[in-house]
Amino acid sequence: MTRSKNPLTLDYKMKGEILTTVKSSKYLGVLITNDLSWEPHINQVINDSNKILGFLRRNFSRCDSRIKATAYQSLVRPKLEYAATVWDPHQSQLINKLEMVQQRAARFATSDYRRTSSVTSMLHTLHWPTLQQRRKKKRLMLLKRAINEEIAIDIPSYVKKPSRQQRNTNLHKYTPIFCRTQCYKYSFLPRTLNDWNSLPTETALSQKAAFEQALDTFIKSS
Structure with a gap:
C-alpha cells in the first residue's frame, strides 16, 4: 500500500510463485x-x-x-x-x-x-437519526470501550492526556494527534479522539447506559 506517485515495484514470492499485484x-x-x-x-x-x-x-x-x-x-x-x-x-x-x-x-x-x-x-x-450520526456514535462508543479496556484494542502509548489540566472540565481530553495526510487525519483514532475531546466532561466520564443516552443527546444537538 502506498500513496506515492512513484512507488517502488517489488515482487513477492510464496512457494516459488510470484504473488499477483492487485489494486x-x-x-x-x-x-x-x-x-x-x-x-x-x-x-x-x-x-x-x-x-x-x-x-x-x-x-x-x-x-x-x-x-x-x-x-x-x-x-x-x-x-x-x-x-x-x-x-x-x-x-x-x-x-x-x-x-x-x-x-x-x-x-x-x-x-x-x-x-x-x-x-x-x-x-x-x-x-x-442520520447514518452519519449513527457512525459517529459507534466510533465514540468503541473508543470509550477501548479506553476502559473492555475490548482488545490497545490505545497507543503516544495517545496521552495534556500534561497540565487547566480546569476540571478538561479531565477527559487527550492531546490531538498531529497528522500529515488527510488519510490519517480521518482514520479512526485521530478523528475519534477529536470528537471525544468535544464531548462534555460529564458525558465522557459517564458509564455504560448513561454514556450512550448522554451521547445520543449530544450528537442530536451538535
Whole structure:
C-alpha cells in the first residue's frame, strides 16, 4: 500500500510463485485499496444496500409502516453500517450518497413517494437519526470501550492526556494527534479522539447506559 506517485515495484514470492499485484482486496468483508481510499468499498456497500431495498419494495409494498421499517433496520441498515468505524467517510459526496439510501427507505416505510413531501419529516416520524450520526456514535462508543479496556484494542502509548489540566472540565481530553495526510487525519483514532475531546466532561466520564443516552443527546444537538 502506498500513496506515492512513484512507488517502488517489488515482487513477492510464496512457494516459488510470484504473488499477483492487485489494486484492491476484500478482507473480512471490507474492500481495502492500495491507496487506502474507502470510496470503492462505500460504493459497493451502497449498491448492495440498494439491491436489498429494491427487493423489500417489491415484496413488502402492501405491508404496514412498522413492518417495512423493521425490514429496513434488519436487512439494509446493518449492510450500511458493517465495519463503519473503519471506513466512516468525511467527504460530503460519500456521506450524501449513503444518506440517500436511508432517505429512499424512509419513503418506502411511510409509503410516501410524493416529490413535495419532506424526507426530513419522514425520518423524524420514524425516529431514524442520520447514518452519519449513527457512525459517529459507534466510533465514540468503541473508543470509550477501548479506553476502559473492555475490548482488545490497545490505545497507543503516544495517545496521552495534556500534561497540565487547566480546569476540571478538561479531565477527559487527550492531546490531538498531529497528522500529515488527510488519510490519517480521518482514520479512526485521530478523528475519534477529536470528537471525544468535544464531548462534555460529564458525558465522557459517564458509564455504560448513561454514556450512550448522554451521547445520543449530544450528537442530536451538535
